[in-house]
Amino acid sequence: MGFSGAKYIDPYIYRIMKMVKATSISVTETTRNELVLLKVKEGYSSMEALLKHLIVRHKKQRLLEESDRFRQRMLKRRMALKDLVE
Numbered sequence: 001m002g003f004s005g006a007k008y009i010d011p012y013i014y015r016i017m018k019m020v021k022a023t024s025i026s027v028t029e030t031t032r033n034e035l036v037l038l039k040v041k042e043g044y045s046s047m048e049a050l051l052k053h054l055i056v057r058h059k060k061q062r063l064l065e066e067s068d069r070f071r072q073r074m075l076k077r078r079m080a081l082k083d084l085v086e
Contacts, residue, residue, distance in 0.1 A: 023064070027035070035047065044050040 037049065039047055039050045042050065044053065074084075
């Protein structure tokens with residue numbers, strides 16, 4: 001019924017899992033241990049909170065990298081922000 005490998009799931013548990021749309025992610029035991037350690041050390045209330053934080057941090061980092069590349073291209077062309085706005 002959508003949950004891999006399970007032959008029988010208690011109907012109550014199944015309803016709860018569907019309500020919260022519980023999923024799993026396969027990682028190695030080493031990666032799992034590192035995530036759990038990071039969660040505890042950084043004081044996150046749940047693995048989901050940690051993963052959300054890591055995703056946001058990654059997106060911010062990518063934005064900063066792209067912003068820097070854009071600034072470098074502008075410098076090469078000797079452009080200023082006002083040149084783009086006008």
